[in-house]
Amino acid sequence: MLVSHLQLNNGFSRACRNRQQDFCCLFLHDEPPSLSDISPRDKPWDKHRNNSDKVAKHYAGSDFHRYSERMTFCSELLDFTLKPIDDESYALKLSSARFCRVRHCPVCQWKRSLVWKAKAYKVLPQIVEKYPKHRWLFVTLTQRNCKITELRETIKLMNDAFKRMTKLEDFPAIGWLKSVEVTRGKDGSAHPHFHCLLMVPSSYFGGNYLKQAEWVAMWRKCLRLDYDPILDVQAIKKGSQPMQLVSELLKYCTKESDMTVDREWLLELTRQMHKLRAIATGGVLKEYLKALEDEPEDLIHVDGEEKEAIATEEDKTHLFFG
Numbered sequence: 001m002l003v004s005h006l007q008l009n010n011g012f013s014r015a016c017r018n019r020q021q022d023f024c025c026l027f028l029h030d031e032p033p034s035l036s037d038i039s040p041r042d043k044p045w046d047k048h049r050n051n052s053d054k055v056a057k058h059y060a061g062s063d064f065h066r067y068s069e070r071m072t073f074c075s076e077l078l079d080f081t082l083k084p085i086d087d088e089s090y091a092l093k094l095s096s097a098r099f100c101r102v103r104h105c106p107v108c109q110w111k112r113s114l115v116w117k118a119k120a121y122k123v124l125p126q127i128v129e130k131y132p133k134h135r136w137l138f139v140t141l142t143q144r145n146c147k148i149t150e151l152r153e154t155i156k157l158m159n160d161a162f163k164r165m166t167k168l169e170d171f172p173a174i175g176w177l178k179s180v181e182v183t184r185g186k187d188g189s190a191h192p193h194f195h196c197l198l199m200v201p202s203s204y205f206g207g208n209y210l211k212q213a214e215w216v217a218m219w220r221k222c223l224r225l226d227y228d229p230i231l232d233v234q235a236i237k238k239g240s241q242p243m244q245l246v247s248e249l250l251k252y253c254t255k256e257s258d259m260t261v262d263r264e265w266l267l268e269l270t271r272q273m274h275k276l277r278a279i280a281t282g283g284v285l286k287e288y289l290k291a292l293e294d295e296p297e298d299l300i301h302v303d304g305e306e307k308e309a310i311a312t313e314e315d316k317t318h319l320f321f322g
């Protein structure tokens with residue numbers, strides 16, 4: 001193998017530097033190549049990096065100017081190692097990079113989600129093996145949109161309500177994973193909601209089954225609302241694994257298009273979400289999935305097998321509910 005290492009400048013308008021003569025062929029373009037030119041499977045880098053530039057621009061000159069500075073250098077230099085695929089071809093594997101770790105940086109948010117997904121893919125089969133008869137529900141809990149300036153308080157109330165719900169006798173799950181998503185309403189409001197994976201005993205589908213209306217009533221009571229909130233409950237088919245829900249559960253806290261469209265909304269979102277935890281686990285799932293509650297230290301290495309699983313799973317457009 002002639003070439004073992006390549007360093008790419010990931011600021012796409014800047015010149016790419018090659019550390020090995022053997023790579024000159026890659027740089028005979030009129031324009032510096034984007035990462036996806038060289039490694040098509042890394043196309044998402046381009047998209048997230050472009051959105052990071054937009055978010056950094058919004059932060060520039062604001063209370064969060066220092067985030068803007070950090071984001072400018074986020075993942076600017078990526079070190080890749082060449083891994084042989086067969087006798088004639090190689091694939092690029094990220095070996096080192098510097099990430100800014102700003103919470104709302106699209107690149108870091110994406111990498112964090114990949115690491116979380118990889119961890120979940122590794123652990124969920126162990127849980128299924130230990131609890132083979134248990135079933136899985138995917139529940140989305142919402143309430144009416146709030147002002148973006150009231151987001152923090154609203155999420156806190158929702159967290160308290162969720163805690164109350166898990167303590168109710170009627171609450172059927174013995175383990176859960178909950179993630180927070182915030183979307184932007186067209187009128188500039190905020191729509192915080194929870195995506196939850198719940199593990200229930202098989203008896204849930206016998207005498208302990210809760211109808212949709214009963215779930216709504218329970219959530220309404222716990223959240224102390226004077227209206228019926230929108231709530232969605234889906235059961236995963238018997239015998240199907242919960243892994244199919246990972247992409248929906250651990251995707252992102254706020255989608256990139258919502259963060260780039262409105263500067264003032266992003267700045268307030270940043271203030272409101274400061275140090276609020278995005279993922280919580282409980283019950284018997286806590287011991288398996290607790291690591292997902294923390295910011296991953298390593299944003300670079302996603303093990304091969306899990307990464308393949310993520311790639312396959314991201315291609316899926318259908319979830320298999322029964």
Ligand SMILES: [Zn+2]
Nearest residue numbers: 074100105108
């Ligand atoms: Zn970053």
